[in-house]
Amino acid sequence: MSLDQRVEPVDPAVRVRIAPSPTGPLHIGTARTALFNYLFARRTGGTFVLRLEDTDVERSTPEFEQDILDGLHWLGLDWDEGPGRGAEPDHGPFGPYRQMQRLARYRAISDRLLAEDLAYYCYCTAAELDAERKRLEAAHLPPRYSGRCAHLTAAERAAFEAEGRRPAIRFRIEPGIVAFDDLVRGHVEIDASALGGDLVIVRAEGTPLYHFCVVVDDAAMKISHVIRGEDHLSNTPKHILLFRALGEAEPLFAHLPLILNPDRTKMSKRKSQTALDDYINEGFIREGLLNYLALLGWSTGSEEEILGLDEIAARFSLEHVQKAGAVFDRERLEWLNGQWIRRLPPAELVDRLRPFVQREADAGRIDGLPADSELQALVPLVQERLPVLGAIGDLVDFLFTDRLVLDPAILVPKRWDGPTTLDGLGAAREALFAIDPAGFQPDRLEEALRALAEARGWKAGDLFMAIRVAVTGRTATPPLFETLAALGQERTIERLDAAIAVLGGPSQERGGS
């Protein structure tokens, strides 16, 4: 088996990172970017770093941070270096891994840029900048900072200070073409004059900004490959200019295609379900999610598609990353998720189903919690019927409730009428009642009911459907005889009696005639 000649060779010097912002719950797009970084690290024998970009103090919260860390861990995308989860300490030689804990470093570097005149203090207020931008837009010119503060004298600065103005720090964007070779998109050139003028790297209030921190940290953490979403492609020249100003080697860049809403715009909370938690709560499992996400914007280059994390890592290559955005297709996710649920060992499936069964109980949809052994016994009946774990309720709730609600409208099979149904259920009741309790097993039940249908000239399917609805309240259920056996003889008889009553039939004494 010859490996693709173009895959990246094993290179322990590879260092990649995922750098989420704790301003919201873990986003499916962040999860995918994390996955691709993780895969690249695994494939090359490199290091996967996690860094929290929490400089947007207004919107960042410890809860979101926790959610992101937990989500990545849940997916199995554990990081070699980065913050610890919960009480765990940070690990790795390049910490701290939260940007708000790295302020001293940003401060030192912005001071240096200031001293080298690669950056300068800007006293413009938000209102002034806004007015300037509006004027340019009105004149159909691209918004760009005028450079008003680019060459202030000491006296001018003192005057602004005297007014009580606090300065932001701007990085000088020098004219010229910035070019780089993106590992996914090839050669890219952007004219620095299109970058909007000198870039604010530190707020007036003193905290550093994203474009600055990302470069300082990627340099400090020796990141070799920046693998991120395409939405950062246009920002890359700013980063490259910053790397150069810092005297640091630029990393290699790889911009991944965006995950899209159905209308082909960038996937957003407004138009799609973006929080990983929401998928977890529906009962998507990590294997399915990982497999699906890996195939969104990447392929093996062959027709293989159902692959586990290790198999994906063994095949991963940036060469096969797609250039165009990919619409998030929930149907395909569900299919893949079902594939992986079917592959789970029974005991494992029971473990994963537990929280979802618990939820049915919490919601009052079932009256008691089935034991593991009971759940395990149901696995053969439900395993291939679960696109998501959350579907377990609809499949088995009727087994664990004492208050079955019967809809008379579906109690009568399509080809039958009321009297026939009544007749059928009554006859079935007698036949099932006659079975020895010890023999209340699928094979025996099927035998008895088929014999009954034959004797009465009914189509077996019609009889079975009448019993199914009477006993489960549903028209779609796991196989009937296994279901009746799981329910037990006594409850089966009770439910048949209840259905007969609903249809207006004679109420029968317990024990029957």
Place this chain on the structure above:
RNA sequence: GCCGCAUUCGUCUAGAGGCCCAGGACACCGCCCUCUCAAGGCGGAGAUCACCGGUUCGAAUCCGGUAUGCGGUACCA
């Protein structure tokens, strides 16, 4: 507006000049299996490879232009 990137079935994709009047998967339709629902099997429909030119004996694949879409353009990340 300006800058950048992209464009193969509805969707995810294979495809690196002849193997392609384009293959697989999801979804859809039909048949089989079948006690329902699933799962599974088999089959079908579905893409003039965005468009126009060029290079070439030959182009989905190379080149140029056009169109459309998306992304970026913050003292957000």
